[in-house]
Amino acid sequence: MSDLWSELFSFANYGELLMLVRNSIIAGAVLGLAGGLVGVFVMARDLPFAVHAISELSFAGAAAGLLFGIGVVEGSLVGSLTAALLIGLLGSRARERNSIIAVLMPFGLGLGILCLSLYSGRVANKFGLLTGQIVAVDNPRLLSLLIICGIVIAGLLVVWRPLMFVSIDAQVAEARGVRSVALSMVFMILLGLVTAVSVQIVGALLVLSILVTPAAAALRVSASPLLVPVLSTLFAVVAMVGGIMLALGGSVPISPYVTTISFLIYLACRAWGALQNRPPKSARVAATA
Amino acid sequence: MTAATSDRPQTRGTAPAPPILSVRDASLRFGSRTLWSHLNLKVRPGEFVAVLGPNGAGKTSLLRAILGAQPLTGGSIELLGGPVRRGHRLVGYVPQQRLADRGTPLRARDFVGLGLDGHRFGLPLPSRTRRQAIDQMLATINATSFATRRIGDLSGGEQQRLRVGQALIGNPRLLLCDEPLISLDLHQQRAVSTLIDASRRTGDRAVIMITHDINPVLDMVDTVLYLAAGQALTGTVDQVLTSAALSELYQTPVDVIRARGRILVVGLPDTALEGHEAAPENPPEGLR
Numbered sequence: 001m002s003d004l005w006s007e008l009f010s011f012a013n014y015g016e017l018l019m020l021v022r023n024s025i026i027a028g029a030v031l032g033l034a035g036g037l038v039g040v041f042v043m044a045r046d047l048p049f050a051v052h053a054i055s056e057l058s059f060a061g062a063a064a065g066l067l068f069g070i071g072v073v074e075g076s077l078v079g080s081l082t083a084a085l086l087i088g089l090l091g092s093r094a095r096e097r098n099s100i101i102a103v104l105m106p107f108g109l110g111l112g113i114l115c116l117s118l119y120s121g122r123v124a125n126k127f128g129l130l131t132g133q134i135v136a137v138d139n140p141r142l143l144s145l146l147i148i149c150g151i152v153i154a155g156l157l158v159v160w161r162p163l164m165f166v167s168i169d170a171q172v173a174e175a176r177g178v179r180s181v182a183l184s185m186v187f188m189i190l191l192g193l194v195t196a197v198s199v200q201i202v203g204a205l206l207v208l209s210i211l212v213t214p215a216a217a218a219l220r221v222s223a224s225p226l227l228v229p230v231l232s233t234l235f236a237v238v239a240m241v242g243g244i245m246l247a248l249g250g251s252v253p254i255s256p257y258v259t260t261i262s263f264l265i266y267l268a269c270r271a272w273g274a275l276q277n278r279p280p281k282s283a284r285v286a287a288t289a
Numbered sequence: 290m291t292a293a294t295s296d297r298p299q300t301r302g303t304a305p306a307p308p309i310l311s312v313r314d315a316s317l318r319f320g321s322r323t324l325w326s327h328l329n330l331k332v333r334p335g336e337f338v339a340v341l342g343p344n345g346a347g348k349t350s351l352l353r354a355i356l357g358a359q360p361l362t363g364g365s366i367e368l369l370g371g372p373v374r375r376g377h378r379l380v381g382y383v384p385q386q387r388l389a390d391r392g393t394p395l396r397a398r399d400f401v402g403l404g405l406d407g408h409r410f411g412l413p414l415p416s417r418t419r420r421q422a423i424d425q426m427l428a429t430i431n432a433t434s435f436a437t438r439r440i441g442d443l444s445g446g447e448q449q450r451l452r453v454g455q456a457l458i459g460n461p462r463l464l465l466c467d468e469p470l471i472s473l474d475l476h477q478q479r480a481v482s483t484l485i486d487a488s489r490r491t492g493d494r495a496v497i498m499i500t501h502d503i504n505p506v507l508d509m510v511d512t513v514l515y516l517a518a519g520q521a522l523t524g525t526v527d528q529v530l531t532s533a534a535l536s537e538l539y540q541t542p543v544d545v546i547r548a549r550g551r552i553l554v555v556g557l558p559d560t561a562l563e564g565h566e567a568a569p570e571n572p573p574e575g576l577r
Contacts, residue, residue: 165407171384176408177376223439
């Protein structure tokens with residue numbers, strides 16, 4: 001039991017370790033920022049399932065990048081942008097979208113596994129694409145991550161209001177002159193970008209824990225258009241940075257820490273929201289009328 | 290609106306005011322199917338137009354055409370002296386009722402606020418004028434009590450009032466409503482239709498409302514546009530909703546019965562009845 005514990009949490013030489021993973025912590029924080037913001041729209045547009053499909057294709061792209069020596073970052077970007085644009089173009093209706101996602105997802109995973117099995121390099125790299133890694137963030141990679149997250153955050157802030165309008169009620173937004181199709185595609189590109197960088201840090205299987213869980217948790221406790229994105233980013237950053245710092249001590253991958261923190265925050269928010277949002281009896285009667 | 294007022298300056302709702310909307314000999318065809326043709330309609334400030342007709346008669350397509358989202362096959366539509374175009378700031382739109390998802394990250398007041406500046410890029414920065422405009426609209430639509438509740442938690446009637454508020458807050462000259470009363474109970478129907486009726490009395494505004502049942506708005510409607518069988522019939526309630534006029538339109542005997550201040554249309558042909566859901570308290574005979 002104590003063996004397992006020290007495997008999970010061991011903080012010997014923690015200060016030195018922390019310096020080693022400085023890049024990872026910066027990457028995690030910035031990724032949390034971008035992921036938390038994107039998550040608000042993933043929820044508003046009902047896209048969690050799409051995020052999963054995009055991350056699988058991003059994984060396939062990264063694995064292909066590894067195999068053909070193009071580079072993991074480039075590969076995962078190509079994979080996730082392709083998936084995001086396909087889903088955006090072909091799946092404007094929820095029903096179509098779900099079937100397209102279901103078609104893409106196993107294909108992406110299979111393709112990725114094929115590329116990984118053909119790859120003869122280090123095994124740790126292979127596993128990392130699925131479950132995440134923290135040591136691999138060198139300076140050029142950190143820079144690319146910062147640039148991509150910067151594009152995502154800036155892009156989101158620009159389209160925030162009309163994108164929210166379109167996400168809530170596309171018909172009315174279009175009647176008001178909002179270009180709903182163009183905005184949807186812009187969002188899919190931003191989603192593809194942030195997914196690609198997330199895959200490299202938390203791994204393809206667990207991208208949902210930073211792109212969906214924090215926003216879902218925030219929505220449990222508030223519906224304020226200001227508080228929801230603020231809480232969502234806060235939760236995502238806490239999960240990412242906290243997960244990395246805990247993972248340092250153990251010898252298991254980073255993802256279980258991130259996903260567990262994320263999940264615990266969600267549980268806490270659910271409980272808190274259930275207490276807070278109990279409408280008064282009269283309101284409940286009116287709501288069912 | 291037949292009073293001779295030509296020598297008076299343009300008074301709200303009187304005949305000489307320039308029309309907000311002029312539809313001239315408009316027609317819409319999808320393939321070989323003609324939804325409507327020779328559609329002529331002038332809508333003046335303060336006027337309340339009800340669009341009636343069976344499902345598939347092209348009522349929503351007409352609204353889409355006015356919104357600039359549906360090109361006509363023939364004829365023209367002029368809106369406030371110019372051609373129709375998408376995103377016209379002076380047109381408000383209340384689409385068919387679709388309940389908001391419970392996870393929608395907006396409160397009632399934010400939803401109304403989208404009608405004010407939701408089309409603009411950037412973040413919704415708080416400002417005093419914005420807040421006041423929203424507060425005022427919430428008071429108008431009697432929604433102050435649930436202003437900060439999340440929209441997905443509200444009842445259908447409350448959400449529908451918010452939709453009307455969202456459409457009105459941009460201060461449109463023309464309010465287009467697509468079945469705004471559907472799936473509401475009688476009390477809520479009254480609340481929403483009264484709100485829409487009151488809105489046309491301010492700001493030189495006109496209302497075009499699609500409805501499958503004229504009765505909830507019978508005492509408000511100035512003009513009826515009846516779309517059926519590829520044709521369009523325009524006039525007052527008394528001109529259009531008569532046995533003679535509808536029998537002629539449908540080419541089959543149709544009875545229009547007036548009883549206790551309500552209008553019942555009986556004997557619509559099967560093709561017209563298809564999907565012609567009357568309100569629960571007013572089923573057409575064929576569906577009984």
